[in-house]
Amino acid sequence: MPRLLSNLTLALLAALAVPAQAAVFYSNDFEASAAGMSGAGFLAGSQGFSAYGFGSQYFRNSSFGNPAASSVLGLSLGSAATAVTLNFDLAAIDSWDGFNCCGPDFFNVKLDGTTIYSKNFDIFGSPSTGPELSNLVYGPNVAVAGWGDQGYKVALSLGNLSAGAHTIEFFASGAGWQGGDDESFAIDNVVVEGDSAGGGQLPEPASLALFSLALLGAGAVRRSRA
Ligand SMILES: [Ca+2]
Ligand SMILES: [Ca+2]
Ligand SMILES: [Ca+2]
Known part of the structure; x- marks a missing residue:
């Protein structure tokens, strides 16, 4: 996996993780x-x-x-x-x-x-x-x-x-x-x-949409380098 895609994916997955909240x-x-x-x-x-x-x-x-x-x-x-x-x-x-x-x-x-x-x-x-x-x-x-x-x-x-x-x-x-x-x-x-x-808890739709767009973008980077 290209390093850019790998880093981007990991960063997005981290952003999607729901942080623990005091309750x-x-x-x-x-x-x-x-x-x-x-x-x-x-x-x-x-x-x-x-x-x-x-x-x-x-x-x-x-x-x-x-x-x-x-x-x-x-x-x-x-x-x-x-x-x-x-x-x-x-x-x-x-x-x-x-x-x-x-x-x-x-x-x-x-x-x-x-x-x-x-x-x-x-x-x-x-x-x-x-x-x-x-x-x-x-x-x-x-x-x-x-x-x-x-x-x-x-x-x-x-x-x-x-x-x-x-x-x-x-x-x-x-x-x-x-x-x-x-x-x-x-x-x-x-x-x-x-x-x-x-x-x-499921990620909110807005987060999912953002995540999908980012993956598309990462895919475009990968293709351009191929
Ligand atoms: Ca008493
Ligand atoms: Ca009391
Ligand atoms: Ca007693």
């Missing part, structure tokens, strides 16, 4: 609805957590069991995505025992059925720490029953996601998990975002 795949502050959520959990007033960025409502899960039933976020991506992140606020409500007598009490996240996060929370010791956590409130009773409560911002990486359906599950577990109004959790301000690869 928000899910966002919900639960002030109006629980759209996108299924499984366990319900909209509830955020009570004293409203002073810590939770607004008027959050999505609460007070399930029993080990593991307790999941709150499930369903996603459907039109294109593959890279560098996907999951950010949310977590209210660990009431007597999470952690390293106390009646723990452990884990909060967990699953992506497509695989556990990607598991952390033991304890209201009787000190706030949980980690690069993924920033503490919003720890100690005072701000919601539900008289036990102290804790709130965090949580930032997790989900990596690359293929086009199609995905599930993110939020649930509690642990030998000490008691559930109900003794210990429960709520999520809020859930945002899933990343770079949309644009895979599966």
Whole structure:
């Protein structure tokens, strides 16, 4: 292949490739609805957590069991995505025992059925720490029953996601998990975002026309040199 044609073709193919674009795949502050959520959990007033960025409502899960039933976020991506992140606020409500007598009490996240996060929370010791956590409130009773409560911002990486359906599950577990109004959790301000690869999108007609014209031009160059 003549070098001119080769270079021109490669340049045009590069120009036609759809660049990855930042995209928000899910966002919900639960002030109006629980759209996108299924499984366990319900909209509830955020009570004293409203002073810590939770607004008027959050999505609460007070399930029993080990593991307790999941709150499930369903996603459907039109294109593959890279560098996907999951950010949310977590209210660990009431007597999470952690390293106390009646723990452990884990909060967990699953992506497509695989556990990607598991952390033991304890209201009787000190706030949980980690690069993924920033503490919003720890100690005072701000919601539900008289036990102290804790709130965090949580930032997790989900990596690359293929086009199609995905599930993110939020649930509690642990030998000490008691559930109900003794210990429960709520999520809020859930945002899933990343770079949309644009895979599966067809080039726009204008681009195709330009590409065809350029190929014709390249062919003319090749013929003139033959
Ligand atoms: Ca809210
Ligand atoms: Ca409480
Ligand atoms: Ca417990």
